[in-house]
Amino acid sequence: DIVMTQSPDSLAVSLGERATINCKSSQSVLSTSNNQNYLVWYQQKQGQPPKLLIYWASTRDSGVPDRFSGSGSGTDFTLTISSLQAEDVAVYYCQQYYSSPRTFGQGTKVEIK
Amino acid sequence: EVQLVESGGGLVQPGGSLRLSCAASGFIFSGPYMHWVRQAPGKGLEWVGRIRNKANGYTTEYAASVKGRFTISRDDSKNSLYLQMNSLKTEDTAVYYCGRENYYVDVWGKGTTVTVSS
Numbered sequence: 001d002i003v004m005t006q007s008p009d010s011l012a013v014s015l016g017e018r019a020t021i022n023c024k025s026s027q028s029v030l031s032t033s034n035n036q037n038y039l040v041w042y043q044q045k046q047g048q049p050p051k052l053l054i055y056w057a058s059t060r061d062s063g064v065p066d067r068f069s070g071s072g073s074g075t076d077f078t079l080t081i082s083s084l085q086a087e088d089v090a091v092y093y094c095q096q097y098y099s100s101p102r103t104f105g106q107g108t109k110v111e112i113k
Numbered sequence: 114e115v116q117l118v119e120s121g122g123g124l125v126q127p128g129g130s131l132r133l134s135c136a137a138s139g140f141i142f143s144g145p146y147m148h149w150v151r152q153a154p155g156k157g158l159e160w161v162g163r164i165r166n167k168a169n170g171y172t173t174e175y176a177a178s179v180k181g182r183f184t185i186s187r188d189d190s191k192n193s194l195y196l197q198m199n200s201l202k203t204e205d206t207a208v209y210y211c212g213r214e215n216y217y218v219d220v221w222g223k224g225t226t227v228t229v230s231s
Contacts, residue, residue: 027169040217049210049221097217100174102160
C-alpha cells in the first residue's frame with residue numbers, strides 16, 4: 001500500500017498570509033504512461049463532506065479560487081493557499097489514486113492565527 | 114445538478130449487519146466507477162472500496178479493514194450504489210460517504226452515519 005504522510009498536522013496562519021501543506025507518498029504516483037501525477041487535494045469544512053480542490057496534483061477544479069495551487073511530482077507534493085481567507089479554515093487531505101487501496105494523508109488542519 | 118444521497122445509516126449492535134444506499138442523479142450513473150469512503154468521529158478519511166462499471170465486470174476492491182465483511186454492489190437500473198456491511202465492529206462507527214470516480218472522486222454525497230454499539 002502507498003502511505004501518504006502530510007505535514008504539518010495543523011497550522012495557524014494570519015489572514016492574508018500564505019499557508020503551505022506538504023504531502024509525501026511512500027512510492028511514486030507519477031505515471032510514466034501519461035506523465036501525470038495521480039494525486040488529489042480535498043478540503044473538508046466542519047460537518048461537511050470533502051470538496052475537490054485540485055487533481056492531477058496541480059489542476060484546480062472548476063470554481064476553486066486561484067489562491068489555491070498544487071505543485072510537486074513523484075513523491076513530494078504541496079498545496080499552497082497564497083492569501084488565507086477566513087473561509088479557508090478547514091482540514092485538507094491529499095489522496096493518491098495511482099493504485100488501490102486509495103490512501104489518504106492524515107489531514108492538515110488550517111486555522112486563523 | 115449532479116447529486117449523491119446516502120441513506121440507511123443507524124445504530125446497530127456489534128456483529129450485526131446494515132445496508133447503506135446511495136442514490137445518484139444528474140449524470141449517467143452506469144458509466145462511472147463508484148466509491149465508498151468513511152470517516153470515524155474526529156478522525157481522517159478512510160477509503161472503503163469501489164466498484165467498476167458493467168463494461169469492467171462490476172468488479173470490486175476493498176480496504177483490508179473491511180475485506181470479507183463489506184460488499185459493494187450497484188443497480189444501474191435504479192441509479193443506486195450499495196454497501197452491505199456484515200459482522201460490524203465498534204471501529205466501523207463512522208460517517209459513510211459515497212463518491213463518483215473520474216479517476217479521482219469528484220462528487221461526494223453528504224454522508225450517512227453508522228454507529229456500532231451495544
